[in-house]
Amino acid sequence: MKKQIEQIKSVAEKEIKKAQNSQAIENLRIKYLGRKGKLTQVIKKISQIPKGKGQRREMGILLNEAKKKIQLAIAKQNQIIKRKKKNKNTWIDTTAPGQLPPIGHFHPITLAFREIWPLFERLGFTLVSYPEIEWEWFAFEALNMPTGHPARDDFETFFLDVKPHSKLGEMVLTPHTSSGQIREMRRINPPVRMINIAKCYRLNWDNTHTPMFHQFEGLVIDKNINLTHLKGIFEYFTKNFYGPERKIRLRPFHFQFTEPSFEVDIDCPICHGRGCRVCKSGWHELGGAGMIHPQVLKNGGIDPKKYSGFAFGWGVERTYMMKSGLKLNDIRILYENDLRFVEQF
Ligand code: DAH
Numbered sequence: 001m002k003k004q005i006e007q008i009k010s011v012a013e014k015e016i017k018k019a020q021n022s023q024a025i026e027n028l029r030i031k032y033l034g035r036k037g038k039l040t041q042v043i044k045k046i047s048q049i050p051k052g053k054g055q056r057r058e059m060g061i062l063l064n065e066a067k068k069k070i071q072l073a074i075a076k077q078n079q080i081i082k083r084k085k086k087n088k089n090t091w092i093d094t095t096a097p098g099q100l101p102p103i104g105h106f107h108p109i110t111l112a113f114r115e116i117w118p119l120f121e122r123l124g125f126t127l128v129s130y131p132e133i134e135w136e137w138f139a140f141e142a143l144n145m146p147t148g149h150p151a152r153d154d155f156e157t158f159f160l161d162v163k164p165h166s167k168l169g170e171m172v173l174t175p176h177t178s179s180g181q182i183r184e185m186r187r188i189n190p191p192v193r194m195i196n197i198a199k200c201y202r203l204n205w206d207n208t209h210t211p212m213f214h215q216f217e218g219l220v221i222d223k224n225i226n227l228t229h230l231k232g233i234f235e236y237f238t239k240n241f242y243g244p245e246r247k248i249r250l251r252p253f254h255f256q257f258t259e260p261s262f263e264v265d266i267d268c269p270i271c272h273g274r275g276c277r278v279c280k281s282g283w284h285e286l287g288g289a290g291m292i293h294p295q296v297l298k299n300g301g302i303d304p305k306k307y308s309g310f311a312f313g314w315g316v317e318r319t320y321m322m323k324s325g326l327k328l329n330d331i332r333i334l335y336e337n338d339l340r341f342v343e344q345f
Helices: 001-017 022-033 037-046 053-087 108-121 149-156 177-188 227-242 292-301 316-324 331-335
Strands: 124-130 133-135 170-174 192-202 211-224 248-255 258-267 285-290 308-315
Touching: 001 022, 001 037, 001 053, 022 037, 022 053, 022 316, 037 053, 108 124, 108 149, 108 192, 108 211, 108 316, 124 170, 124 177, 149 211, 149 308, 177 192, 177 211, 177 292, 211 227, 211 285, 227 258, 227 285, 227 308, 227 316, 285 292, 285 316, 308 316, 316 331
Parallel strands: 124 192
Antiparallel strands: 133 170, 192 211, 211 308, 248 258, 258 285, 285 308
């Protein structure tokens, strides 16, 4: 009898586990626990066991346990089926508008970079990148600014506390992208068409200066390069970057490393060159430019009798701000990471 009970129980449990709906479970309940059920029939036989030897009691306990186990299996399986049904009925409206996660965008200076660079790429310029930590020689001497030259004062340079090089001098944080000119001349032979967009550092902190800022430097060297090429490139850049209605002008200036030298101005987007409260003169300065000084070509290892070229170096921050006519009364806001400002770009 013991064996019989054990067998009924285990078969019942197996069958219940396989049941796929509540009707099938109910049928199994009847099969085992119903009035004529398999286990019920064994229960009925218990009265046939002679009293007194404790056998009846033992069987009683076993039967009770088996019954409970089968009931438990039924309850479990019912729950599993219920859960499956519920999952099937969970309804998702795929046409409902989703919830967008907050989406960021690039910093205005990165945006500027991404707009400036392709315009030069289209003309066959190569984008290069040179060290931000540089020897004085590349940053100054090679550009006709020897130690003690007053022009060097304008650069308010950060010096690094490292052992100076016997020929190249001290190490500095690049105060302008022009140091890349010499490196590029030494890297490749003409024709050279370089664009170098990089961070620059000068010891300045006021509403028109940040100690770190960006410049983009252009360098073109080939046979018979003259001023008209320089002007042509600027016209092209201005029309494409600012729009066909904007104008630039070259204003004679002096830089050590170019001769002749110019400052490049763009007409004020607000008053279009007439003069207003923002620009005062009608024009905004973008940066410097000029024909490369023969000595600078020599310093770069290029024969000035064979080749000529032009260079320009403009501030990225300023160039980008002039697009919208945005004249920040404090440019430090660019690097304060205040979302209320950067989200406007
Ligand atoms: N390096 C100069 C500066 O930071 C800007 C400049 C002027 C770059 C004339 C040039 C140039 O390439 O030809 O003030």
